[in-house]
Amino acid sequence: QQMNPPVMPSILLVISTVHAFQYTELVQYVDSHQEEYVEALRDWVAIESDSSNVLKRPDLHRMMEKAAQKLRLMGGTVELVDIGEQELPDGQMLALPKVVTAQFGNDSNKHTVCVYGHVDVQPAKKEDGWATDPYNLTDINGNLYGRGASDNKAPVLAWIHAVEAYQALNMELPVNVKFVIEGMEETGSNGLDAMILAQRDTFFSDVDYIIISDCGWLSTRPALTYGTRGNCYFFAEVEGPKQDLHSGVYGGTVIEPMTDLIGILDTLISPSGKILIPGIRDAVAPLSDEEWRMYQDIQFDIDHYKSKIGVNQLMYSNKVDVLAHMWRYPTVTIHGIEGAFSDPGTKTVIPAKVTAKFSIRQVPNMDPAMVKKQVTDYLHSVFAKRKSPNTLKVTMVIGAKPWLADTQHPLYEAGKAAVKRVFDTDSDLIREGGTIPIARTFQDVTGKSIIMMPIGGFDDGLHSQNEKMSRYNYIEGTKLFIAYLNEVSQIRKTTV
Amino acid sequence: QQMNPPVMPSILLVISTVHAFQYTELVQYVDSHQEEYVEALRDWVAIESDSSNVLKRPDLHRMMEKAAQKLRLMGGTVELVDIGEQELPDGQMLALPKVVTAQFGNDSNKHTVCVYGHVDVQPAKKEDGWATDPYNLTDINGNLYGRGASDNKAPVLAWIHAVEAYQALNMELPVNVKFVIEGMEETGSNGLDAMILAQRDTFFSDVDYIIISDCGWLSTRPALTYGTRGNCYFFAEVEGPKQDLHSGVYGGTVIEPMTDLIGILDTLISPSGKILIPGIRDAVAPLSDEEWRMYQDIQFDIDHYKSKIGVNQLMYSNKVDVLAHMWRYPTVTIHGIEGAFSDPGTKTVIPAKVTAKFSIRQVPNMDPAMVKKQVTDYLHSVFAKRKSPNTLKVTMVIGAKPWLADTQHPLYEAGKAAVKRVFDTDSDLIREGGTIPIARTFQDVTGKSIIMMPIGGFDDGLHSQNEKMSRYNYIEGTKLFIAYLNEVSQIRKTTV
Secondary structure (H helix, E strand, C coil): CEEEEEEEECHHHHHHHHHHHHHHHHHHHHHHCHHHHHHHHHHHHHCCCCCCCCCHHHHHHHHHHHHHHHHHHHHCCCEEECCEEEEEECCCCCCCCCCCEEECCCCCCCCCEEEEECEEECCCCHHHHCCCCCCCEEHHHHHHHHCCHHHHHHHHHHHHHHHHHHHHHCCCCCCCCEEEEEECCCHHCCCHHHHHHHCCCCCCCCCCCCCECEEECCCCCEEEEEEEEEEEEEEEECHHHHHHHEEEHHCCCCCHHHHHHHHHHHHCCCCCCCCCCCCCHHCCCCEEEEEEEEHHCCCCCCHHHHHHCCCHHHHHHHHCHHHHHHHHHEEEEEEEEEECCCCCCCCCEECEEEEEEEEECCCCCHHHHHHHHHHHEEEHHHHCCCCCCCCCEEEEEEECCECCCCCCHHHHHHHHHHHHHCCCCCCCEEECCCCCCCHHHHHHHCCCCCEEECCEEECCCCCCCCCEEEHHHHHHHHHHHHHHHHHCCCHHHHCC | CCCCCHCCCCCHHHHHHHHHHHHHHHHHHHHHHHHHHHHHHHHHHHHCEEECCCCHHHHHHHHHHHHHHHHHCCCCCCEEEECCCECCCCEEEEEEEEEEEEEEEEEEEHHHHHHEEEEEEECHHHHCCCCCCCCCCCCCCEEECCCCCCHHHHHHHHHHHHHHHHHHHHCCCEEEEEEEEEECHHHHCCCCHHHHHHHCCCCCCCCCCEEEEHHHHHHHCCCCEEECEEEEEEEEECCCCCCEEEEEHHHCCCCCCHHHHHHHHHHCEEECCCCCCCCHHHHHHCCCCCHHHHHHHCCCCCHHHHHHHHHCCCCCCHHHHHHHHHHHCEEEEEEECCCCCCCCCCCCCCCCCCCCCCEECCCCCCHHHHHHHHHHHHHHHHHHCCCCCCCEEEEEEEECEEEEEECCCCHHHHHHHHHHHCCCCCEEEECCCCCCCHHHHHHHHHHCEEEEEEECCCCCCCCCCCCEEEEHHHHHHHHHHHHHHHHCCCCCHCCC
């Protein structure tokens, strides 16, 4: 085959025949290995690979090594790529988790896909309101609860299991498969951009397509994702007295940093959700008629969405507005304040230094550098009006651009076909309100086409308490990836 | 003596003569026991008796038992008074720390003083910014750093050592001395009011004067305190979604509780410190000319005060305004927010339920019940204007009244004399911005006269990082208490 491809008659037919046969066997294999897959996920969830907590860095290193070891045992060509160190706020340097790269197959007659995923997680503590230990995967009615279960450990494992299934049945992979697995996604993929740039002409040179499964469906209908919002994450620090003060003893004499901080935070967004920072909305691409029509057709039940998150009223009341503000308009969220009293109970303290954390989701055609300037200038001007003796420092700690793909690209057509095969339904074409910064980087640096193919459920509770992955999505998702590899192999090379 | 007082000639002269002799010996005794006193304080500070943290309750119980045991070993009549349980926010019941009462002497010809103190402390963690372990008393240049060192463990120990010194030298106590030591002061003296009321006609029936040393000097000049502010501590809870949400996925569709909370907090106080809650200032007693003159004469260096707390500018620029707003005008402090993201690093979360903690210091003639209504009504009206689907709950968890004494009372004259003897200077007559709710309770329930006699330094950092007690104040304070017991014994019974 490899030596003489032109003589093969009707290559598409051959592949297609072999594929049909393989698919049934592969599905049977997956179904009979469900419990092993769940155990593998339990094993991964047990590692508290929280990339935002520097104290958990040893766990994170262990997680990367575990992922690498799994891929090695499967016969992949695996590397743990050193991406350097990060500087902590106190000036200390801390080693970043290495990036795992792996390769299965290098047949130049085949397409090569590169699967991107991450195995770091958001913070989680039982006392945040989890019903179960967040690091002990717990099956309740077919839902597998655990931090990182859906974001992004199960999808990464599903890809690994997809490759493994082909191997177990001695079937040749229909495409070459590469992996890039990182450990800093939840805090902004520190170091990954430079690594991609550095390996653009080596590891990434033969990659045709990049697949990302770090997202979720919008409803019970399987989806393909063609856009994400970016994210500009800010720290606004107000500093006053040199140390915390007793509010009884000093209250009334000092201008309190917390009052100043609350005052400036209150100028970011109106009660009805309008961003008040001048200029922010000017760059936003207008909603086209075509988009409006697309949104109209998407399966999205507002009442179900409301009941899922437990609110009686959303910011907007009709489907198109809700979807548009979820996907393609910017928004401001105030996450919290560091340095103030945040424990249960009472404390009569005037906090000396308080740092608000807030972020603005980016959409085409916003530019993070411009947003940084707009936010910083605005907050300083608002703060100056207070005539406070305290000092304000505004820093942008994450600046991730949005990403948008062409839904008519063969990569998406292949995705629609795979969804049709596994789930016997059409795909929803959706965008993602969250940020997968790496999509934009892959696009800008490698110039390759990218698809986002989620298997997470619409109610998985990413970043919140009681995150879960359903067995159904995990197992059927594995089948989807198996089917997709085959669909991608049928994309004509000329259309790339 | 006890059986036949009328026949004694010139009783005042006798006591006075004996006193002069005793004082020198007592001072020598104290000076030669300094290291033991420091070790005793180290022992007490080592117990993390944080009354606001329910997980530390066993330590708090241990602290009360330790105080009781010390008084027992000195031969006092000691009781550990059960004051019941507290209800936690989740409905669980938790035993309150017992109140320690003790009695030394019951000579009906002598005055009886009751010393009040507390041995619970504010929260403290090394990572809050302490230079030393807050529960390991550390002597740096004569300052003893540790949580609770000044507030209020060293003053309680100084009183104990004062009694012990008389005993060690086989000198009769010039007055009967009682102790009331509690363990819930930092969270509002839960259960103590009821205990005082219950023992009004027993333990407190023969008490003539109540002495409180739970405060500090204003400068390097020793002070007597004749007033305190009260405190109304509020929780304002805004609840929205049923759980925390990913800010990328959901941001723009939900009306975020944090935005609502910031919005209503920003309406409490103006940038220049004006309380914006309607009606709050109406009840405040106007500043009299006499007060103005008193404040003018008090030793208070604004520049030193500013440099101590590390700010360039205060809310007010002249001494009288600063003192008045520290002592006799109300103020609002926002302490922090529970439920939002408060750790270092970044988290892209929409917190589902956030609870602001803020307090308003009370002055004569404000009424906590009225303040509660004013604050609650105001916040609900402000919140209603936002038309948010989230819910607001406002609760007042502490409602402590202010207290004010007559500085011409013999109890204060005795204090001035004791200060003069020990420090060879006149006392500053000051008020306290903080709250010692029990002063007001003692006054209202027992009808006894009260004096506040601080020994803490003006820069002890109560409730903040690096709290300390200087050796000088601790040791000279012990002498002050020794001298004061004698001065009180000379108050003519008829003037009581």
